[in-house]
Amino acid sequence: MIIDGLQYNNWNRALFEQARAENLTAIHVTVSYWENAEETEANIRQWNRWFDEHDDLILPVLNGADLERAASSQRTGIILGFQNCSPIEDDYRGVERMHSLGARIMQLSYNNQSLLATGCYEEHDGGVTRFGREVIREMNRLGMIIDMSHSAEESTLQAIKYSNRPIVISHANPSSFHSALRNKSDRVLDALAAEGGLLGCSLYPFHLPGGADCSRALFCQMLCRLVDRLGIEHVGLGSDLCLGWGYDKLAWMRNGRWAKTTDHGEDDSGTPAWPDQPPWFSGLAGFREIDEGLVQEGMSRGEIDRIMGLNWQAFLDEGLAPEAA
Template sequence: MTPDQIIDGLQCGHFDRDSFVNLKAAGVHGVVVTCGFWEGTLESLDSLGRWRDLIRENSDVAAFGYTPEAIETAAAEGKVAAILGYQNSNLFEGRIRLVEMWAELGVRVVQLTYNNQNELAGSCYEAEDSGLARYGREVIREMNRAGILVDCSHVGNLSTLQAIAASEKPIAVTHANADSLFAHKRNKTDDVLHALRDTGGVIGVAAYRNITGDYFSGPIENWCEMVAKTVDIAGIDSVAIGTDRSHNFTAPDYAWMRMGRWTRGVDYGAASAARPGKAPPPDWFQSLTDMQIIPNGLRSVGFSEEEVAKITHGNWLRLYGETFRKSNS
């Protein structure tokens, strides 16, 4: 892959052919896709089936990214590699043996919790972070063995630190920012970013306005300034891209994402009563094809060619290489 080719650590929504065409035009040749938020095992299998149909029907522009080599092959062939991920662990339904089975079906990234505390760990939105549960430690061990990357983007900071310590392989925060740069419950404290740095983990810097703030959502140079400041905290080998961009979302999709089936009330997720609906995209990121300006944006704030390559795709490829393969232990 060239420095101007991009891997995005997380996007969500209803992908279609135009999604892949536009990502390809922007130089994005790998993206972790969100196959589910609150769904259990059967619904998650339905989602996986739909993804298989989608890739099959668009095989001229899309492929599955089960391995780093498959992602690089997709790039060489002018395709976008879809890396299968879930933003919650509900697909396991408390069954430790399902972890390996999901890995065998091609799932490569799973977030321990979404917006609520669950049986694995505490969420970033709970009043108190419960920390990593016994079952959470078992799931992490099994994910390490089966070849699934542990994601802690919506996980509480204490639980994230404990997950990093418990994991035999480096973990990811696929889509979040540094709390010290923009204070938000979804963002990660510096001690978490230091722990990622010290263990080979990676944070994907997000472009979601609710957790990025208006200043860093301005021109591309402003967002790349956030990337540079994150590198100052976490190191050049632990910072990548995780835009959290959504595809074809409507009001019911946002309601499901934020409220699922767990409440009769209103929950704003990362939004607020003052800004309850869809957050305006960053000024520089009005369409998917705008991602093509990221590499030059990084250069404009002082990153070298080697550093641009690490941020745009190299750090993700390195992490995928360390985590996507099944272990014998």
């Protein structure tokens, strides 16, 4: 079972077929970066069309049972998620509304300050806000998973503290592996794991030492060290694959509607383009590479299986259940 903790692709049937060919049981896909409620609903409607049109290949994942269904029917389960809280706008009721539409994972902030928490590119980190605490309670209640991938350090520590259920960092790497505003300190990773959380390790070039030059072995060695530090059950994958988009989509991700002055995030190349992926992870076939890489590092089959998908399965199975009354 392979579960990928994040992808944002320009989806089409060929990609769904690839996901099947690579035996992906589930993928957490992004339906909002800066999209507001109305725009997010339009994106979800698009997914609902795809669920109908390609129901031989994909199905929506609303709970742990759907993951089992995906596996047993040899299809790829799709977990709809938000990289920001913009879909709920200023309304705590938006959590329930978006949950009812099928969303199951939400980041509390995306790079910038949101109404809930601070993003990793802000100069100062005010932590989880008053509204943020209300929303965390709602997410806990409904079984919508809190994701702090693009949030700032103190905000992430507070989210772990305020949430009464484990949270996820769906796509990031340890700062000790590569220093980047998007990667996570040992302090955050230790707190995440101590409270039952999960880290999905990222293949996005800006999260890797050397970017596209990062070797498969280097990446797999990082996974091994992470298992040693956090414990096997807290380590998974979140590839952050972004296939098939033009630059306009990257500009949207980086600048939304908020930046009059173009912002390039952590890309200091001055080139307005998507960064190159490592050649061994340029698409969905890359998961096989990681599996092989971990074998080469001497990891056991049982541990590899957990990293490739079983940890995500266990986390989702528990995390997507509504809170016990």
